[in-house]
Amino acid sequence: MNDLFFKEEHFMIQKMVRDFAKTKVEPVARELDEKGMFPKDLVAEMGELGLMGMMVPEQYGGSGLDMTSFATAIIELGKIDASVAITMAAHNSLGTLPLLLFGSEDQKNSYLPKLASGKTLGAFGLTEPDAGSDAGSTKTKAVRVGKEYVVNGGKIFITNAGEAGLLSFTSQVIDQGNSLGIAAFIIPTDTPGLEIGKKEKKMGWNASDTRQLYFKDMKIPISAMLGTPENGFKTFMKTLASGRISIGALSVGTALGAYEKALNYSKERNAFNKPIHEFQSIAFKLSDMATKIEASKLLVFHAAWLKDQGKSINKEAAMAKLFASETAMEVTREAIQVYGGYGYVKEYDVERYFRDAKILEIGEGTSEIQRIIISREILKDIQL
8 A cells, every 4th residue: 555655755754663673662652642741752752753843844843744754754653652642743733834834934944944954943823712623713813913913712632732832823813803714823832922831731642732821911913814814714624634644544553553562462362272363253353453554544635645746635634533533542442342351451551542542633623614615515516
């Protein structure tokens, strides 16, 4: 399957990230999860490897790689630790893409080298208490006052928020009492008026940093806007479309990690004087897991390939994210079943994969939202 989408550079990236994940991430993955420790040292090492600026052009200090490379790296990290993978993925997609897609040259030159090196982490504020799936109902407001905007509102469930040095966020724009639409802005996280909440205690992704943000009369220059209010909605819709490929890739990685552990366990564990994989009930589970993972890979890499060709990915990214995330949930559940009682014990890791899988059906648009997107795409060209 890889030969279909991979060039030589993709195989090289796959090997590099796989080696890094096995030698650097795997030895500390369980501890990071148990203690909820943010992987600062690993982020720094990923920066040195070029993984924190994968799609940033070389002229801005990035690796200048494509979406297929990005998806490959996420899968390899996700097989070992979803928290480390989502930290890298959110930084590259949500934290960097709005700037890359719609930033001015001054903004790009100021911020992209810092983001690409990994020395500055990026975050993206979109979700609000009343604007999750309904992103168009953003309540945060940026009111034009002279040469500044005064921002009030807040965001929730923001990945990397407590560790980020740069924040992109969406807001309504009000100028002379008139609403100009929803725009995206980028600011340093030490901007006065930005308050960062405490780290959320989550079911999974425990080593990933997730927090609430509050904007309280936050004053920012008009130059902080990414593009214009007219393309603001497009800014985060394009960001989310690419982000769905990254979540699809993380879903594949999470599922693969759990599946490989279950497969190996089925060879080692004996019952009734033979390895449990010789029982049809276990063999069928493993075959279903392997088949759905392979299908998920094809969907993810096809969407990534389309993105690399400059083609529309709304439908394909939604399909990849939907199918792969639901596959991850199913595979991790079945992996625990293969382990039996041991699967419920933290020592065997598959329970961590199960906890990490659930959010994949929610983040970057729930499964329900993906089905809405897909249905719109497949029905819009029908002639009545």
